[in-house]
Each structure stands twice: as C-alpha cells, then as structure tokens.
Amino acid sequence: MKKHWRRRHIVEAFFKGLMLVSFIVVAGALGLILWTILVKGLPALTWDMVTQAPQGGFYLGKGGGVLNAILGSLYLAGGGTLLALIFSLPIALYLKTYLGDSNWGQYVRLSLDVLWGIPTIVYGVFGFTIMLAIGLRASLLAGIVVLSLVELPIMVRAMDEVIRRMPVDLEQAALALGSTKLEVAMRIVTRQMLPGIITAILLALGRGIGDAASVMFTAGYTDRIPTSLMQPTASLPLAVFFQLGTPYPKVQQRGYASALILTIIVLIISIGSRWISARLNKYTVK
Amino acid sequence: MNTQLQESDLNPPTQKAKSAASQSMDTHIQVRNLNAFYGKQQALKDVNIEIPRKQVTVIMGPSGCGKSTLLKTLNRFLELTDGARITGEVLVDEQDIYARDVDVTEVRKRVGLLAQSPSPLPMSIYENVVYGMHIHRMYKDRVAYKKAVKHYLEIAGLWEEVGKRLHDPATSLSIGQQQRLCLARGLAVEPEIILGDEPTSALDPISAQDVEKRLLDLKQQYTIVIVTHTLRQAKRLADYVIYMYLGEVAEAGPAHEVFTNPQHERTRAYLEGQF
C-alpha cells in the first residue's frame, strides 16, 4: 500500500493546489483593497475632514471637510433603515407565521429576491420620476424613501433566513399555552430571533450607507449639513465621487480620505453587528 | 450500577482471548494501542484486538460504545470527520495502514465498506458497479468490464433481477436491491476485507435475511467485520466476537466461547438483555 504517484493522485494534487490558490486570491483581494484605501486615504485624513463642512472653494483645494456628507449619509441610511424596518419586520413575521412553505409564501419570497436584484440606479430613477410627478424636490426625505426601497428586500431576506431556523418546539410550546399566533410572533419570535433581526438591520444599514446610485438624483447634493427633511443632502459616496472628479491632486487626496472614512464606518457596522449578535445569543434557546 | 471499568477487569479477558486466538488464529487485522478522539472527546481507549482471516467478526455493544468508530478506523474513514484523530496502529497483514507513506485510496480498495443506508451513486446500475473498477483501471477493455459487472452482480444476487436493465438509474431499485448493489459495487474493486456498518438495519426483514446470507457465503473468500446492535444478528453471523463498552474492548474471542461463557460482567449483562 505504499504510495505510488499514480495519475489520480497527481490530478488531485493539481486541482487541490488550484483551489487553494483561488481561495488565497479571493482572500487576498480583500486585503489588497483595504490596504490600498488605507495607504492612500490616511495621509489626508485630518481632524478637519471629519469635523467640518466644506468651506468656500473646498473643491478647488481650500479648507473644510466632509462632515456634511458624513452626517448626510448617516441621516439618509438611518432614516431609510428605520422606514424599511417598519415594513420588513411584519413581512418577515407574516412569512413565518402564516405562509411557511405555502405557494403564496413562495411567490412573496420570489418577489423579494427579484426586488433584491434590481439595480439601485433603477430605484434611483424610479424615485426621481415619482418625485418630479408629485413636485417634490431633491431632499433628505426623498433619499430616505428611495433608500428604504433599496434596503427592504435585503432586510426581509436576512430576517427570513434567520426566522426560518427557529426551533419549532418553541413556537408550539407557546401555542400550547394558548397564545394567538400574533402573540407568538411578536413576543417569542422576536425575542428568540433578536440577534438575527439586529444583524439583518445592520446589514441593510451598511448597504444603505454605501450606495450612491439611488441617492444621486433623489437626495441631491449640498455643502451644508441638512437641518430639515425637505433640504437636499450630501452623502459620502457622492462626496468621494465629486472630489475624485476634480483635477486638483489635493482634492483627490481628500477624496481618498473620504473613501477611507466611508470604509471605516462600514467596517464598524459589520464588525459591530457580529459582536452584538454574539452578545445577544446568550438569551436565545439553542 | 457500577459503570466504572477497572483496569484489572480489562486486561485478563482480552489477553486470554488474544493468547487463545493467536495460538490458532490466522490474524488478518491487528489493532495495537488504538486511541481515537473527536476533538477533545475520547471515543476509543487502548484498543488491542486481532481479527481473524476469512471469518465473520462481529463488533457489538450498547449504543455509544464506539463500535462504529472502531470500524471506521479500519478503512481510514474516521479522518473524514473534522477534528477526528487517532494514535496507535492498525495493521493489515502486518502493514500499518496509518503509516506515513501509505496511500489511503489503496487502503480503501483493500478494505471495503458496506454502509448502513444504501447509497447508490447517481448513475445507472451498470455505472455504479463499474465505478470503482474504472477508478483503479482494473481491466483493459469494455468487454472485460462488462463481464466483471455481471460476475459481481451475480455474487450479490442481483443479476437475475437487473441483468436486463443495467442502464436504468440505480435509484429505481428497491432498498433491498440498492443495498445489494452497494455490495456488488464494493466487491468489484476486489477487497480482501469487507466492513459492514449495521448493513441490514435499514432493510426490510426479507432483504436483511438475503444480505446476511450473502455475507455468510462471502466469508469463504473475504474477511468480514460487521457492526451490529442486534444480539440475534450477532449470534447468527459471528465466528468471532468483540464486545465493546464505553470506548473500550471489554471482551473478545471466538463466538461460541463468548456467548456461552462470557468472562466479563458487562458482557454477561448485555447478553442477558440488561441494556
């Protein structure tokens, strides 16, 4: 039974090597991207960048920062996520409680998957068209509504994944005690699935903050920090885009720094959601 | 109930079985100082046994005693589980199958396995049987392969039923037929040893009986090691018995000795149906 290097072993070693290399390439891509952004963005990442709105001539190289975009993005994504949550949670709970694997449930899930696949630029165009039709101008509110459309399928899908895995006995125990289905849904499912629900919310939030195409026309752009829902607002992705579009290297550097800020925010959300779900899992039934 | 296994309990019977066995036994497989772990949990402890050639050895014991684990160490299937590892040696014809320079696919060719639930490959009946033969490139041309397929299907007792529809999907067979197909598939690579992990527990009584009969016929040519949780099946099939308890070998010896005069208290309890 000594090892002879038969053909089948050589073939296996070759493909196994190929697979390992592929994995390293993919993993390495992440490292490469993060490294590039860090290296190029860090030099221009000053305290001013994070605490000031653009002063006059910001895009020509004069002073200021991207606080307008940072806050704008947070307001947009925060509002959008909240709005999406109001509709997502009922849909997810309804799917679990009444639809299960029924045909209607399959249709709903299919529509959600289809919605998820619609590119954000189409949502942006759609939102803009409606805005024009009802006479709304580019504003924080419009941006929030469109973002909530974008985030809805992401959130429901993520919640659905989690809620489906709920142990059936838990539900039946509650029903056996005489709860109505609504009560079971609201009290038990949400508590058991809380970590998963929070993860879903944060996932959608992260996507919302990073998207440019949907808010491009609907939220507009401005150098001021928004103080009302009806004002246009800047967003970080667009701030990056505009700064990179100027011919001045100093402004472009600040663009890289803005990209770094955006990346850091998204990383915080992503890592934070892991941490929270690990913490909250203490109270769930395994 | 005293569940503590004393050191002194263990050695004498095994040693006795061993010395009695090695005097007259033609040992095919020898297990030396085998310990098996799933991560931190120890599943097999200090196993030392010998398995006779061309006889049916039955490994039995209460559930959780490690019999399936022991079986899996014999064809190096244990390592398929993430985090599983062993220390010790398993010698087939005095060659350690866990040695560094050993080709694990060769080991599995020599030591075949019949699993508990029949798993026909998603191919036709013919392709199932010929699968292993192709992998090891055992024959020269199609004609030879066809003859071999017929031969092994006959041994498994399937030829009459499927000879005319070799290219039907294997999933179209009944469960009993599927298990016999798996048997033919395993025999086709010409192993020396056949392992059976509760090979009839998923079958109806008639198919089960049929598979048992084939195994008894096959022992003329192959060494057979079976795990079973049914005492009756053990009594029907065994030439040699290994009784396990909590990961250790409590008793081992020729069947008639162990069944009629068990040395160990645990074995006696099991045989009397206290589990």
Next chain:
Amino acid sequence: MNRQIQFDNTKPDLEAEGRQSRPSVVARNQQNQLARRTFFAITLLPMVLIAAVTLILLVRSWPILSAYSLKDLFLGSTWRPDEVLFGFWPYIAGTFWVTAVGVLLAVPPCLFTALYLSEYSHSFTRSIAKPILDLLAAIPPVVYGVWGLLAVVPFVEDVLAPLSKRWLSFIPFLAVRQPTGFSIIAGGIVLAVMIAPLIISVVYEILQTVPDELRHASLAVGATQWQTIRQVVIPRVIPGMVAAVVLAASRALGETMAVLMVVGNVAQVPQSIFDAAYPLPALIANNYGDMMSIPLYDAALLCAALILLVVILIFNILSTLVLQRVLGKNQAS
C-alpha cells in the same frame, strides 16, 4: 355509589386577590385578526413595487419607444441627443462586454474556492472565510471604484496592456488601441471581485446539499477526493451552479458606480477588452442631471433603465426559481 363532584361556580374575586383581570379572549383574537390582515396587506408590497417600477419606466419611456422603431433604437449607433438621435447599441454592447469579462474572470476562481471550502477545508478555514466574504460584500461600490482607480487602472495601463501588446496583439479582442488603463478589462476586474462573494456563497450552499453518504460511497471504493468531486458531486449540482452564475451576472449588469469610475465612458462599440466602453448604468448616471432641456432625452434615459431592468428581471427570475428549488429542499422550516 355515585359521588357528585360539586364545582363551585362562583368566580374568584381577582381584584381582591390583587391580580389583574386578563384581556378577554375575544379582544385578543380581534387584535390577532387585525394584525393578520394588516400584515397580509404589507406582504403585497414587494409584488406591487415590482409592478410599479416596471410600469413607470415603461410609461415614461413610451415617447421614445413609440417614436422610433425598436430596431433603430437598439441597433443604432448614433447617440446625439441634441439632434434627437438615440442609438443604444454602443451602450448595450458596452454593458455586455464588461459584464461578460467580469463574469468570466470571476467564475473559475470562485467555483474552485467554493469547492475548496466545501470539500477540503477544515472548519477553521471556513470560519475565517465567512467574515472575509462578508466584508468583501459589505464594501461600498464607490470604494471598489476608488480601488479600481488607484490599483486596477494603473495595473492595466502599466502591466497588462503592454504585455498584451507585445505578445498577444494577434488576438483581435486583446488588441490595445488606447493609451490609458480605463478599459473594459479594468471594469471587469473590479466587477469580478464585487460579485465573487455572491458566487462563492451560493455555490457553497449548493454543494452542501449533496449528502455526505454519496461522497462516502465513492471514497469507500478508493476514489480520491477530486475523483469524487468530479464524478459524483459536480454532476449533481450543475443546474444550481449555472443558476448561480446567471444570478451573479444579473448583479454585475446593474452595478453602476464602481464600473463608471474605471471603464472610460467612451461611447463606442468595443472590439477589444482594452477598449473603453460606456455601459447603460453609467449612461444613466452620468447624464441624468442635464436631460431636462432636450426633448425626448429623459425618455431615452428611462428607456435605457427599462432595457437594463427587463434583462436583469429575466436573468434574476430564472436563476432564482432554479436556486429556490435546488436549495429549498434543505431549508429548515
């Protein structure tokens, strides 16, 4: 002898005992029904939304669809809004080229990675792979665009293009005809990394639906793991893998921001991957601001969005149907 058990039918005085009176069963059930109806209505939202989006795009692009023949619109190559000439072909071709390059670049490594994670790796490797893939998926498109500008475009310009020019210029679709790195291949590379997490995770899940018993059956006769993968595992999952690729393609088609930043935005029908191109999403994004002044311009852009939407819907629905069936078998529910 019959002993009658006497039940004391007087209700306990709850308030005296300090307990709350419970809401009646009727009230709770009413609440239940109301919620049920509301939730049901909300569930209709997704379908309504899809219909609304499609319809509005259709209605608003109708002026241009009715003014010109489909053939002129889709196959025409002249795009001069001020002359009211709208030929979508360069943009459609550009979209196709970038998406195709992205998908072709992504699929082989991602399939192999998914195979590695599913069939060979230890659970430790898998546990670090998941966060890596999650992070890659979370990175915003504009950040991918910045990376593309900083790393990929120079790479194409300084390394790939010269190499191709020197050794491979006899292959038409690898011809280098412009000096910058802003090209389809740059867009393709960025897209490939963006859709990688999706392909890997879907294919991984598909591979997990193959029962271990089948793998064991093959390994038991002495097959190597690769032989098992090739002959037993992969044939079972081909429909799913195709669906995964189609799904990834549908995502790549719609990606706007990252591609826009690296693809050159030159409206031409591409002949080589080193050419620049102008995909439909970029067209819409770049021009949406100044379209109000020119007649039919807005309808044209909305028509571009409509084309994009229809193709993506088709890809998406087909692949999702297949994947739901392939993966649905093993969902816990």
